[in-house]
Amino acid sequence: MSDHKPTGIKRWLFTTNHKDIGTLYLWFAFTMFLVGGAMAMIIRAELMQPGMQVVDPLFFNSMTTMHGLIMVFGAVMPAMVGFANWMVPMMIGAPDMALPRMNNWSFWILPFAGTMLVSTLFMEGGGPAFGWTFYAPLSTTFAPKSTDFFIFAVHMLGFSSIMGAINIIATILNMRAPGMTLMKMPLFVWTWLITAFLLIAVMPVLAGAVTMMLTDRNFGTSFFSAAGGGDPVLFQHVFWFFGHPEVYIMILPAFGIVSQIIPTFARKQLFGYASMVYATAAIAFLSFIVWAHHMFTVGMPVAAELYFTYATVMIAVPTAVKVFNWTATMWKGAMTFETPMLWAVAFVFLFTIGGFTGLMLGVAPADFQYHDTYFVVAHFHYVLVTGAVFAIIAGVYYWLPKWTGNMYDEKLGKLHFWLSTISVNVLFFPQHFLGLAGMPRRIPDYAIQFAEFNFMSSLGGFAFGLSQLLFLFIVIKCIKGGEKATDKVWDNPEGLEWTVPSPAPYHTFETAPQIK
Amino acid sequence: MSTQAGGYYLPEPSKWPLIGSIGLFLTLFGFATALPGKSEGTVGNLYIMYAGLIVLAYMLFGWFGQVIGESESGKYNDQVDVSFRMGMLWFIFSEVMFFAAFFGALFYVRQLSVPWLSGEGNNGMTNELLWKGYENVWPTNGPGAVGGKYESMPAAGIPLYNTIILLTSGVTVTLAHWALKKENRSQLILWLFATVALGGLFVALQAYEYSHAYSAMNLKLSTGIYGSTFYMLTGFHGLHVTIGAIMLTVMLLRSIKGHFTPKHHFAFEAAAWYWHFVDVVWLGLFIFVYWL
Amino acid sequence: MSASKTMKKIGSLLCAGLVMLLPATVFADYKLNMTPSVTAVGQDIYNLHMIILWIVTIVGILVFGVIIYSLINHRKSKGVTPATFHESATVEFVWTVIPFIILVIIAVPATKTLLAIEDTSKSDITIKATGWQWKWEYEYLDSGVRFFSNLDKASNEARQVKSGKDPRKVENYLLDVDNPIVVPVNKKVRILTTSNDVIHAWWVPELAVKRDAIPGFINESWFKAEKTGTYRGQCAELCGKDHGFMPIVVNVVSDSEYSDWLAKQKKAAADADAGAGKTWSKADLMARGKEVYEKNCQACHMANGEGGGPFPALKGSKVATTGPVAAHIDLVLKGKGMMPPFGTQLNAVDTAAVVTFERNAFGNNTGDVVQPSQVSK
Ligand code: HEA
Numbered sequence A: 001m002s003d004h005k006p007t008g009i010k011r012w013l014f015t016t017n018h019k020d021i022g023t024l025y026l027w028f029a030f031t032m033f034l035v036g037g038a039m040a041m042i043i044r045a046e047l048m049q050p051g052m053q054v055v056d057p058l059f060f061n062s063m064t065t066m067h068g069l070i071m072v073f074g075a076v077m078p079a080m081v082g083f084a085n086w087m088v089p090m091m092i093g094a095p096d097m098a099l100p101r102m103n104n105w106s107f108w109i110l111p112f113a114g115t116m117l118v119s120t121l122f123m124e125g126g127g128p129a130f131g132w133t134f135y136a137p138l139s140t141t142f143a144p145k146s147t148d149f150f151i152f153a154v155h156m157l158g159f160s161s162i163m164g165a166i167n168i169i170a171t172i173l174n175m176r177a178p179g180m181t182l183m184k185m186p187l188f189v190w191t192w193l194i195t196a197f198l199l200i201a202v203m204p205v206l207a208g209a210v211t212m213m214l215t216d217r218n219f220g221t222s223f224f225s226a227a228g229g230g231d232p233v234l235f236q237h238v239f240w241f242f243g244h245p246e247v248y249i250m251i252l253p254a255f256g257i258v259s260q261i262i263p264t265f266a267r268k269q270l271f272g273y274a275s276m277v278y279a280t281a282a283i284a285f286l287s288f289i290v291w292a293h294h295m296f297t298v299g300m301p302v303a304a305e306l307y308f309t310y311a312t313v314m315i316a317v318p319t320a321v322k323v324f325n326w327t328a329t330m331w332k333g334a335m336t337f338e339t340p341m342l343w344a345v346a347f348v349f350l351f352t353i354g355g356f357t358g359l360m361l362g363v364a365p366a367d368f369q370y371h372d373t374y375f376v377v378a379h380f381h382y383v384l385v386t387g388a389v390f391a392i393i394a395g396v397y398y399w400l401p402k403w404t405g406n407m408y409d410e411k412l413g414k415l416h417f418w419l420s421t422i423s424v425n426v427l428f429f430p431q432h433f434l435g436l437a438g439m440p441r442r443i444p445d446y447a448i449q450f451a452e453f454n455f456m457s458s459l460g461g462f463a464f465g466l467s468q469l470l471f472l473f474i475v476i477k478c479i480k481g482g483e484k485a486t487d488k489v490w491d492n493p494e495g496l497e498w499t500v501p502s503p504a505p506y507h508t509f510e511t512a513p514q515i516k
Numbered sequence B: 001m002s003t004q005a006g007g008y009y010l011p012e013p014s015k016w017p018l019i020g021s022i023g024l025f026l027t028l029f030g031f032a033t034a035l036p037g038k039s040e041g042t043v044g045n046l047y048i049m050y051a052g053l054i055v056l057a058y059m060l061f062g063w064f065g066q067v068i069g070e071s072e073s074g075k076y077n078d079q080v081d082v083s084f085r086m087g088m089l090w091f092i093f094s095e096v097m098f099f100a101a102f103f104g105a106l107f108y109v110r111q112l113s114v115p116w117l118s119g120e121g122n123n124g125m126t127n128e129l130l131w132k133g134y135e136n137v138w139p140t141n142g143p144g145a146v147g148g149k150y151e152s153m154p155a156a157g158i159p160l161y162n163t164i165i166l167l168t169s170g171v172t173v174t175l176a177h178w179a180l181k182k183e184n185r186s187q188l189i190l191w192l193f194a195t196v197a198l199g200g201l202f203v204a205l206q207a208y209e210y211s212h213a214y215s216a217m218n219l220k221l222s223t224g225i226y227g228s229t230f231y232m233l234t235g236f237h238g239l240h241v242t243i244g245a246i247m248l249t250v251m252l253l254r255s256i257k258g259h260f261t262p263k264h265h266f267a268f269e270a271a272a273w274y275w276h277f278v279d280v281v282w283l284g285l286f287i288f289v290y291w292l
Numbered sequence C: 001m002s003a004s005k006t007m008k009k010i011g012s013l014l015c016a017g018l019v020m021l022l023p024a025t026v027f028a029d030y031k032l033n034m035t036p037s038v039t040a041v042g043q044d045i046y047n048l049h050m051i052i053l054w055i056v057t058i059v060g061i062l063v064f065g066v067i068i069y070s071l072i073n074h075r076k077s078k079g080v081t082p083a084t085f086h087e088s089a090t091v092e093f094v095w096t097v098i099p100f101i102i103l104v105i106i107a108v109p110a111t112k113t114l115l116a117i118e119d120t121s122k123s124d125i126t127i128k129a130t131g132w133q134w135k136w137e138y139e140y141l142d143s144g145v146r147f148f149s150n151l152d153k154a155s156n157e158a159r160q161v162k163s164g165k166d167p168r169k170v171e172n173y174l175l176d177v178d179n180p181i182v183v184p185v186n187k188k189v190r191i192l193t194t195s196n197d198v199i200h201a202w203w204v205p206e207l208a209v210k211r212d213a214i215p216g217f218i219n220e221s222w223f224k225a226e227k228t229g230t231y232r233g234q235c236a237e238l239c240g241k242d243h244g245f246m247p248i249v250v251n252v253v254s255d256s257e258y259s260d261w262l263a264k265q266k267k268a269a270a271d272a273d274a275g276a277g278k279t280w281s282k283a284d285l286m287a288r289g290k291e292v293y294e295k296n297c298q299a300c301h302m303a304n305g306e307g308g309g310p311f312p313a314l315k316g317s318k319v320a321t322t323g324p325v326a327a328h329i330d331l332v333l334k335g336k337g338m339m340p341p342f343g344t345q346l347n348a349v350d351t352a353a354v355v356t357f358e359r360n361a362f363g364n365n366t367g368d369v370v371q372p373s374q375v376s377k
């Protein structure tokens, strides 16, 4: 079959090709990362000094809210789906995704949903300003009209995610090349299979939560109002039943990416493949039964608080297995440190720090002091930024030569890495101290004793933000040209994607490869 | 250029997804525009939403029409069929989780928040200082008696008839499936028609039940948590019955056109699965919303 | 040096050591670790925090140590050939079990502390703390004393957008209130939290209490301060625009100071309604109204009366100009939608004053004068 591809704008609008759709997802995600990041810059600018200098408090709250929402739903999740689109068919020897037209629909809903979400900022009464967790009744009785648009944007995002996840599951279960048994699949494929299951299980619950919000706001129902027999805390239960698995939706594919990269550059097979698979499944299972650790202070019965503490800290066990397996993979390998490996190693260190603080948060009595402070903000940025985002960046460097056919600029890549890694720690590490010293999150102004660390954090933030512009430059430069990449790109990496030419032809594996 | 890759049919670029996205956007944006945005108030004009719905309908006709065409021209091999099956099953699973959210809310208020408001558990002060005199009963419109005096919906009568109707329709759709497998077209059409008719009857009875509840029983969506859970659960279920009935109607028309073969009738099965799912949800509703 | 002090020092050093980027001495003055508590339970929490912090630090040093060793020694440039092992049931079993054991070790003190935190029985005084957008209302259930606690004036002025005032010059910036709550030392104080509008959270780090205030429900928590002093905290749940500006101040005093304070509060409450009978001059009403406005209304309707976001302007508003005075009063007393009801917060004089003020300020020169007698509740 020829490598014929459609051209012009129609290629992108109507495409059913997994590589094109993957590319669309990745660019969408990167755009949203810049938008969400710009909002973070506004947050950091306001928090640089005590006193209100830049924005008013309400707008500050909508920046926090939109930053969280856009980063989660607009940047990290679509980026991971982009990787799945590009890599899963190539890794399992499939000609494309199982349901290519639906695949296109999953993507094209996103820009519309994103537009709806961002448009709320320009509506009367301001955009959503109730945090990305939109707790009732702040988001129901006490929220502006734009909230209804926000609700439907969430519905659309959920719809897109569900269809995307269904597609990924059908692809992995039904489209594997002969001989590609489940336990031979690359770990990235495994993590996505499990992630897709999580998505299908929890996105509808989120849809249910926002639907109840919608009717409480517009049609007089009483789900979240005590006078009618409901409970504002009910909202939190429904939200976190979605929300906690959601954070693993963002990190499991990251685990997958890192598990592809480390063996390549250690020149040694991934240690404990089977236990990696089981650990991933165990994390996914546990993620369903720990949600209320976000709600220790709402006044649950003490038995529930104890249960959620025990269940939560249990997640450290399978996650420990992962960290130890990566360590054992590097142990006695013959490592080199090209840019993807640098990011992956930094991931292992910094994600683990975020995991440690997660463990601390999981212990209910201690969480009474940590909850809703910058300690939590520090925790989740370590797992999300130096976790999920670092893995995404690592993955981009790792597969960029396969995607474009050109090598990226290794010098600039390393520069990007060092700038980012140093600045991100200046940005988020001091936030641990702020939280412990008592600075609440989601506040636009603070007491004087928090000034120094906030100043430091803001400087780190600006530096980290600017470093990401370098990333944009490197990617564009690589697309435009550069040293030609070989088929294998790296020194004997494992996986079917390295058996096809670089750049990968528009259609790969039209006749299925045989796996021994 | 239709890519026939190793027998797995890969569709050409398609305009339908983009049209679908636009339709979805217009529908929801239009609806949001028309909403009052505060708990009481009226719904404004819905023109944008209607426009969106028309676009969506156009997309559904076009997209499904194309799929049916491809299917009838034999482009789908068994592997494609499996992909479709997985797609439908996981989609139904996502629907199950959507209902789970509302059932979860129902269990939560019945088992936890209503008892707490009446002072159980560690909530003695809640009752004493805020809602003195409120007692734990179900159904309830809450300590604030939101929506005023109302009557609750008994399980006997229409709900019971509807249970029987839906269960029967589950049988008829299975009979239709058997007929299809035996290549007995007239039987297939007969049983399918019966299923659709029963579905229609169900929806009609439920509509009657709703109007009776609103006018004679003062049981409304705004009747505290009882009204909220009652209408949201039965309402979303009713919506799904309607969707299922539409799907079955399409299958009926396609059967009349002679579309299905004993080996190749995924679309019929998908609709039947969906119908069974709707059935099972109803059983849950009947037990937890009407009966207990 | 006492044991807990040593722990504290070590804790701070530990944290400081983790910041590899700057010399530790720079941090000498800053707090790096959790605020130690003045209650026994709070101290337990602090110790628990230290235990976990130590555990993860040690685990971290071990794991990172191994990785760093590997990064240094197992590189291609050193000419090593990669090993080929890729699994080991024993090793994998061991490193599954060890974390599990560590977790059990953590769970024991965690359970004990949690049970102590949740035991609110046998309290000496009970205070109901109700969250409002954006202030706290306190009610001493045993003695009937009731008052509101707002962000203090100096902070409130300095925190306005581009106020031109240097927050560094304000004492206890954002952590001071007009009416702090006062409790006796060494008494078990039970706090009942609830809310009038959205969810807030009542948090004072040094008392180690953080509990959500949920509309329609009452949560219980408690503390027993072992040292007199002033303890400051903040609302810890996003509650809308001015979530950052609703601090909490608790004065822990001796028994006798506490009873003096109670007596004074009761007398003040009795005096408050005294002015309701007399007729006020417009100037007096305007002056008082301005004060009431700044304290209660300005947060939403802004100092210039122009509102912003979801909050309507009062400048030129129909309700505050041409509309009937009675409707204006009614709206202030009963609230509407996101506008909170002020009936329980403002007495007749304050209500009359603020309505007069709104009808004459911001260029709303209606000339209306509203007397306390017109305000019937
Ligand atoms: C990618 C996202 C991600 C990930 C992976 C995690 C991972 C974890 N998180 Fe985190 N979390 C968030 C994203 C994430 N979190 C977000 C976004 C929030 C805030 C939401 C909001 O309120 O806005 C949050 C908040 C949050 C809270 C609520 C805090 C509060 O609001 O008061 C808690 C409490 O239990 C928690 C716990 C945990 C735990 C126990 C893990 C565990 O999975 C971590 C496990 C990992 C390790 C433990 C490290 C590796 C292990 C070893 C090296 C082995 C040895 C270890 C020992 C036995 C000591 N998280």
Ligand code: HEA
Pocket (backbone or CB within 6 Å): A033, A034, A035, A036, A037, A038, A040, A041, A043, A044, A064, A065, A067, A068, A069, A071, A072, A076, A130, A131, A132, A133, A377, A381, A384, A385, A388, A389, A427, A441, A442, A443, A444, A461, A462, A463, A464, A465, A466, A468, A469
């Ligand atoms: C994956 C998710 C993700 C990611 C990647 C990030 C990235 C960042 N986050 Fe965010 N964050 C969240 C998820 C994420 N965050 C969530 C869920 C919340 C909670 C929200 C809530 O409370 O409801 C939150 C909250 C949050 C807060 C707390 C706000 C508050 O409580 O009021 C802060 C404060 O510092 C912050 C900062 C940052 C910064 C500086 C970055 C940086 O890493 C961003 C870097 C990227 C860029 C800057 C973009 C690239 C550069 C440009 C566009 C050019 C312009 C650059 C300059 C002018 C220098 N985030």
Ligand code: CUA
Pocket (backbone or CB within 6 Å): C131, C132, C134, C199, C200, C201, C235, C236, C237, C238, C239, C240, C242, C243, C244, C246
């Ligand atoms: Cu009150 Cu935040």
Ligand SMILES: [Cu+2]
Pocket (backbone or CB within 6 Å): A243, A244, A247, A291, A293, A294
């Ligand atoms: Cu969680």
